[in-house]
Amino acid sequence: MPDLSDEFPLSPGLRYLNHAAVSPWPRRASEAVRRFAEENASLGARDYPQWLQVESRLRERCKRLLNAPSTADIALVKNTSEALSFVAFGLDWRAGDQVVVSDEEFPSNRIVWEALKPRGVEVIQTSLAGSDPEGALLAACGPRTRLLAISSVQYASGLRLDLTRLGAGCRRLGVLLCVDAIQQLGALPFDVQACDCAFAMADGHKWMLGPEGLGLFYCRSDLREQLTLHEYGWHMLEHAGDYDRTDWQPARTARRFECGSPNMLGAMALEASLALLEEVGMERVAAQLEERMLQLQEGLLRIAGASLHSPLNPARRAGILTFSLAGWERQALFARLRAQQVICAQRGPGIRFSPHFYTDPAVIEQTLALLDQLRQG
Template sequence: MFTISDEFPLVEGLCYLNHAAVAPWPKRASEAVMAFARENVGLGARDYPQWLTVERRLRERLMRLLNAPSTGDIALVKNTSEALSFVAFGLDWQMADQVVISDEEFPSNRIVWEALKPRGVDVIQVSLSGHDPEGALLAACGPRTRLLAISAVQYASGLRLDLVRLGAECQRRGVLLCVDAIQQLGAQPFDVQSCNCAFAMADGHKWMLGPEGLGAFYCRSDLREQLTLHEYGWHMLEHAGDYERRDWQPAKSARRFECGSPNMLGAMALEASLSLLEEVGMERVAAQIEERVLQLQEGLQQMAGIDLHSPLNPVRRAGILTFSLAGWDNQQLFAQLREKQIICAQRGKGVRFSPHFYTETGVIERTLAVLDQLRRG
């Protein structure tokens, strides 16, 4: 059984609260990459079949993390944006089709839909600021709505949506549900089947504790062949490896979206990181993140001049807590915190903290003490 100090050794004075941006790797991911590098130096690709075994384990872990029906529903992609582009430029759009999104989306889940304007697709942006954000999104879905594209958790506010409700209603209306899951996958349990997701995608470098450059794309099996492909290569073929075959066709599985050689280096790291999350268990991960967010929330609420911009109801958030401090410019406050080795981000209306399950209580206590000191001047 691992210990937190073994997997995430504390760096003196560093308070890392930025998992909603780019997360540190656990030690096991670093060791997997170093072992892979040593093997490449000494042996090259002699043991490539063993590398493929690691890649298969990665697909299996992602399948379980998403609760996908099979590994064939999972494609390994470069990032969330690539997967969103597969959907946006794969669907057969008709003039005046509509895509409904929120007005809080990260650019990845806005620009890709706005780029469809030349095809006659309208993008409807919906405010989530009311008491019923799901109701507002669904109210915007009319007879021309083809797809609802929404982040499971909004990157700036930390608002978590009821995907089960959205998915059930989308299914009833014949609307495709596309979920950018990057701020939930690895922080909270996520289930593509209970949410009736048509598509879901996420990078590995945030809550999944993996490297940049590798993510997951879930595509429901009945929709795979409906997405027109725009990338072709040896790896996405049904009979990949049969190099002399002339009658080819795209893979029936989601591998059809993986046109060329895999990111094997990233696979080594992400597979190791996901093994840690599985060892802990996602229910426990979510509970411990909530404990740390609550500790931050209670500490901030005791400070005069602090405004919280994230939901206070635990069912409405994952791991994000955003705040501002009266009399301080957000950029200035962020810079001061960073100078004090409080690693966070400036997002939306304020400064964003995002602890993970392993974040030590002492890290949060020091963060609150530094912030209080800055507040007092």
């Protein structure tokens, strides 16, 4: 087990509960970037073949993190929105087709589908508020539904969905399942084969502990060539290194979605961060994160005037807990917490806390004590 206090040398007094937004890098990621920068400054790209080996290791780690059948199913992309756009503007839509989404999606997983309106595609928004959100989503899928687009964990409420059930239901209905996994990947185990999703995507800068500007896109192998490409360049070709070749075709692998030069700086950091998650093990990551979530939940329930807006059932959550405090307007409470070095976010009806597996339990206790003081005035 790595020394987590050494891996996350956060500033003294900082209470970081904002991994659902942007995570701090582990030390090994910052050191990988430092070494890369120094190498660039002194040697330029002399050792580019070694850089490609790091990128190759990153693809392998992404494959294992998703339990994808092959690295050929993984594309390295700029962000979740880019991957969603590859799907939305790659499928051969027909006027009258429908996309089912939830009423709690982050804008990235709503706007991209609404942008298809000029093509005659209808977006069906479904409430997740009932006792059976999966049932509601599947019931909303009719004969014209082509795709169900859903976040595995909702960004504001923290509601986690049963992807295996959704995958089985979509398969039965002949509907493609597209999963925005940004609030689960790196926090809990994730398995594209078990949930039988057609597409999955996530940024690296949240629970995967990496930098902004680099994410992953899983595309099931039988669907790769069904997505029309809209970006072309040297890197997405089957024979990418043969610059004199005049006949060309897109790569048979998911590299077909990577049109130009890779984000090698981001790859150095993300590969190091995923190495840490692998060393710890995703089962242990999930178990330790749940311990912190339970500590937060029980502590907030003890504070008079605190209202929780996230699921209390551990099977229904990942690393997000949103709450409000009687007598405090959301913006004012957020400002006071930030002034006390509690790094969090305003989401939904309240304040969103999102610890990670390495978060010191003392940080959570200090934050709960501060909230109790604020409640008492």
